[in-house]
Amino acid sequence: MNQRVRLSLLVVQIFVLTLMVALLGRLFYLQVAAAPKYKDAALSIQSRDVINPAIRGLIVDSSGVPLALNRVGLAITVDRIALDKQSDKGAIVLASVSNLLGLAYADVYRATRLCGELPKNDKAGCWTGSRYQPIPITKEADPEIALQIVERTNQFPGIGATPVAIRNYPSYAGVNAAHELGYIGPVTEADLSGINGRTYYRSETIGKTGLEYQYDSFLRGTPGIRTVIVDRKESITRESQNTAPIGGNHLVTSLDVRLQASVESALSDAVGRARASGYPGDSGAAIVMDVRNGQILAMASYPTYDPNAWEKGLSVKDARALFSEKNNVPALSRPLQGLFAPASTFKSVSVVAAANAGYNLNAIYNCPSETQIGNRAFQNFDSKALGRISLKKGIAVSCDTLWYQIAYDEWVRDGGLRPKSDPNDYFFKAAEGFQVNKKTGIDMPSELSGRLANRQWRNAWYAENKDFYCNYKDRAAKNQLTPFLIELARENCLDGDKIRAGDAVNFSIGQGDTVITPLKLTQMYAAIANGGKILRPSVAKAVVSTDGRVIKKISAKQLGTLPATQTTLNFLQDALREAVTAGTATGAFAGFPVAISGKTGTAQVFGRNANGTLKADTSWFASYGPTQNPRYAVVMMVSQGGFGASVSGVGVRKIYETLFGVTGSKVDPAKAIFPDGKPPIKIPKISPSTKVKESK
Incomplete structure (x- = not known):
C-alpha cells in the first residue's frame, strides 16, 4: 500500500471518529445537560378543554304546549384555580x-x-367537568345573597355568580308525566367511558x-369547546x-296536556276508590293510544314523583324513597x-x-x-253457575268454567x-300471535317484555x-x-318441566305464570279495534329544529297481524261490545252516550304483603271506542x-268522558278533546310561551 492510499484511509478514520x-x-447534551429545559418546554405546552353545554331543546305536547323547558337560575360558582392558589386551598372561603x-x-x-x-366510595356529587371553568355549587341562589358575594370579592376570592339554564317541567294543567318525560343529570364516569354507545363531554x-x-x-x-394552553403551574x-x-x-x-x-x-x-x-x-x-297509528295520547303511572326534584337536588333519603317498596317504588313506570x-x-x-x-x-x-280437572275443582268467578250460554255471552259475563273445559280438552x-x-298448542300460538312475549317497541327506555308461559x-x-x-x-x-x-315443591321437582x-x-283465563305490561295489553286491544294490525306505540311525533324545520318524523310502524280471520275478529268485537251493554262492565258504563267496547279483568295474586296480609286482586279494564269507528284504546290497571x-x-269511563266531552249522559262536542274525533297530525309551531288551550 502506497503512501497516498494510507493518507486517504487516515482521513476517513479521523472523519468517522x-x-x-x-x-x-x-x-449527552439532549439527555443530560439540556433535559430540564426540554422538560419545562414539554410541560408548558399542555391543552385543556373547557366544555360549555348547549341549551337543551324543549319537549312539547301535540299542540305545542311545553312539557319540558328551560328557565333561568342564578348559580354561585367556584374558581378552583383561584382557590387552589390560596394557602389553605380555599377552605375558609x-x-x-x-x-x-x-x-x-x-x-x-x-x-x-x-x-x-x-375516594372511590365517595364520588357522589363530584364535579365531572374541568377545573378551568366555573363550578356551580347551587343554581338557585337568592339574588340578594349573590349580590353580597359579588360585591365582597376580597372576602370571597374565586367565588362568582352567573345566570344558568335550569331544566324545568312546568306542569301546565296540572300534568305530572314524570315517567314519560324522565329527568336529566350530570354525566358519570360510566357515561364518559362510552359503555352505552353514546359520546359525551365532561360537565x-x-x-x-x-x-x-x-x-x-x-x-x-x-x-x-374552549381549548386553553396551560403551563406546568396549571396557569x-x-x-x-x-x-x-x-x-x-x-x-x-x-301527548295532550288536557x-x-x-x-x-x-x-x-x-286508586282512591280501591282503598x-x-x-x-x-x-x-292508565294509557290512551290512537288505534290508527299507535301514538300514545296519554300515559300515567301511580305512584309518581316530582320531575323537578332532580334539579332541586335529592337527598339520600329522597333518593331511597323513590325506590322504596314501602312507598310502592314511585320511580317504577307501571305502564x-x-x-x-x-x-x-x-x-x-x-x-x-x-x-x-x-x-x-x-x-x-x-x-x-x-x-273438575284431574283431582282439583276449578271454580267459576264467585262460584256462580250460569247454565248453557253462547260463547259471546260467556265473554260478556266473563265465564271461566267454559274456558277450563275447552283448554283442558285441547291439552288432552x-x-x-x-x-x-x-x-x-292453539292457546300458546294465539298468544304468540298477539306478541305477548315481546316488547311493544315503544320509543322509551327500560320497557320490559311480557312472560308467555309456554312449553319453551x-x-x-x-x-x-x-x-x-x-x-x-x-x-x-x-x-x-x-x-x-x-307439596308444590315436590310436584315441581318431579315434573316441573311439563305443562x-x-x-x-x-292460561286460558289469563292466570298462572303469564304476565304482561299494561302497555302490551293496550297494544293488543288497539289491534282488535283496528282490524288486526299490531302497531308499534310511540310517544314522540317529530324532532323539530329551532328554526321550525322537521328533522325527524316518527311514523307509524306495523309489527305484525293478529292470527285471526275477519270472521273471528267480528265475533270478538261484538262480544266485547256486549260486555259493556249486558256484561260485567254494564254498571260502569250505564247511561254512557258513546258506544264503548271492552273487557273487565280481576286477577288473583299469590303471596303476601309486607304486613303479612294476603295480596288482593289486580283490577283491569281494557277497551276501545267508539265501537263503530274506533279511535282510541284505553286501558287501566290498579x-x-x-x-x-x-x-x-x-276510571276508564272518566277518561272517555274527557275524550268525548261527556257530562252525565250527554255529549257536548265543544268539550271534546279532539272535536272531530281525530288527534292532530300536523306538527305545531313551538314556542316556550305557548299557553294551554282551554276546552270551549
Missing part, C-alpha cells in the same frame, strides 16, 4: 360561602372536587330516563380555540315495567285460540259453577303430560329452578315450609285494587 464524538456529545347559602360544607366541598380527587347534563334519555342526542345540542397561557354551543332541537310528542291531566286524575281516583273499598291499591297505570297477570282481559286471546282450533263460536257452551288432545312431538318457557324455568325445588326443605325460608308449598292440566286451564269493573272500569 469526529462524527461519532459529535453525535455522542449531542446525545368555601366554609364562609356554605354558611351564607345555608349549605353543608361537606356537600359544597364534594361538589367542587373533580371526581378523580375523591354536560344528559337525559337519564324517559324521553329525555331516548331523544337525548337531539335535545342535548352541541356543546361549545392559562393562551387560548387555542373557542367554539360557541349550538342549542338542541325540540321534541314534539303525541288528556294527560285527566288520565292522571282518573288513575289517582281509581275506600278496603283494598291496598298500591299502584296503577312499561309493571308485569301483571292479565286475568279475563286475556280471554280475547282465548277466543282466537278456540276459533283456530275449530270450535264453533256461535255454539252454546255449558258454564257450571266449577269444572296435545298429549297431556306426555305431549306429542308436534302439539297443536317452562323448560327454561325448570332448568333454572329444579335444584331449589328438589331441595326445598333445606333451601326455603322457615315461613315458606307450609304443607301446600312443600300440567292446571297450567293449561289457568294493582291490589279489587274488581275490574268498579275500580278500573269506572
Whole structure:
C-alpha cells in the first residue's frame, strides 16, 4: 500500500471518529445537560378543554304546549384555580360561602372536587367537568345573597355568580308525566367511558330516563369547546380555540296536556276508590293510544314523583324513597315495567285460540259453577253457575268454567303430560300471535317484555329452578315450609318441566305464570279495534329544529297481524261490545252516550304483603271506542285494587268522558278533546310561551 492510499484511509478514520464524538456529545447534551429545559418546554405546552353545554331543546305536547323547558337560575360558582392558589386551598372561603347559602360544607366541598380527587366510595356529587371553568355549587341562589358575594370579592376570592339554564317541567294543567318525560343529570364516569354507545363531554347534563334519555342526542345540542394552553403551574397561557354551543332541537310528542291531566286524575281516583273499598291499591297505570297509528295520547303511572326534584337536588333519603317498596317504588313506570297477570282481559286471546282450533263460536257452551280437572275443582268467578250460554255471552259475563273445559280438552288432545312431538298448542300460538312475549317497541327506555308461559318457557324455568325445588326443605325460608308449598315443591321437582292440566286451564283465563305490561295489553286491544294490525306505540311525533324545520318524523310502524280471520275478529268485537251493554262492565258504563267496547279483568295474586296480609286482586279494564269507528284504546290497571269493573272500569269511563266531552249522559262536542274525533297530525309551531288551550 502506497503512501497516498494510507493518507486517504487516515482521513476517513479521523472523519468517522469526529462524527461519532459529535453525535455522542449531542446525545449527552439532549439527555443530560439540556433535559430540564426540554422538560419545562414539554410541560408548558399542555391543552385543556373547557366544555360549555348547549341549551337543551324543549319537549312539547301535540299542540305545542311545553312539557319540558328551560328557565333561568342564578348559580354561585367556584374558581378552583383561584382557590387552589390560596394557602389553605380555599377552605375558609368555601366554609364562609356554605354558611351564607345555608349549605353543608361537606356537600359544597364534594361538589367542587373533580371526581378523580375523591375516594372511590365517595364520588357522589363530584364535579365531572374541568377545573378551568366555573363550578356551580347551587343554581338557585337568592339574588340578594349573590349580590353580597359579588360585591365582597376580597372576602370571597374565586367565588362568582352567573345566570344558568335550569331544566324545568312546568306542569301546565296540572300534568305530572314524570315517567314519560324522565329527568336529566350530570354525566358519570360510566357515561364518559362510552359503555352505552353514546359520546359525551365532561360537565354536560344528559337525559337519564324517559324521553329525555331516548331523544337525548337531539335535545342535548352541541356543546361549545374552549381549548386553553396551560403551563406546568396549571396557569392559562393562551387560548387555542373557542367554539360557541349550538342549542338542541325540540321534541314534539303525541301527548295532550288536557288528556294527560285527566288520565292522571282518573288513575289517582281509581286508586282512591280501591282503598275506600278496603283494598291496598298500591299502584296503577292508565294509557290512551290512537288505534290508527299507535301514538300514545296519554300515559300515567301511580305512584309518581316530582320531575323537578332532580334539579332541586335529592337527598339520600329522597333518593331511597323513590325506590322504596314501602312507598310502592314511585320511580317504577307501571305502564312499561309493571308485569301483571292479565286475568279475563286475556280471554280475547282465548277466543282466537278456540276459533283456530275449530270450535264453533256461535255454539252454546255449558258454564257450571266449577269444572273438575284431574283431582282439583276449578271454580267459576264467585262460584256462580250460569247454565248453557253462547260463547259471546260467556265473554260478556266473563265465564271461566267454559274456558277450563275447552283448554283442558285441547291439552288432552296435545298429549297431556306426555305431549306429542308436534302439539297443536292453539292457546300458546294465539298468544304468540298477539306478541305477548315481546316488547311493544315503544320509543322509551327500560320497557320490559311480557312472560308467555309456554312449553319453551317452562323448560327454561325448570332448568333454572329444579335444584331449589328438589331441595326445598333445606333451601326455603322457615315461613315458606307450609304443607301446600312443600307439596308444590315436590310436584315441581318431579315434573316441573311439563305443562300440567292446571297450567293449561289457568292460561286460558289469563292466570298462572303469564304476565304482561299494561302497555302490551293496550297494544293488543288497539289491534282488535283496528282490524288486526299490531302497531308499534310511540310517544314522540317529530324532532323539530329551532328554526321550525322537521328533522325527524316518527311514523307509524306495523309489527305484525293478529292470527285471526275477519270472521273471528267480528265475533270478538261484538262480544266485547256486549260486555259493556249486558256484561260485567254494564254498571260502569250505564247511561254512557258513546258506544264503548271492552273487557273487565280481576286477577288473583299469590303471596303476601309486607304486613303479612294476603295480596288482593289486580283490577283491569281494557277497551276501545267508539265501537263503530274506533279511535282510541284505553286501558287501566290498579294493582291490589279489587274488581275490574268498579275500580278500573269506572276510571276508564272518566277518561272517555274527557275524550268525548261527556257530562252525565250527554255529549257536548265543544268539550271534546279532539272535536272531530281525530288527534292532530300536523306538527305545531313551538314556542316556550305557548299557553294551554282551554276546552270551549
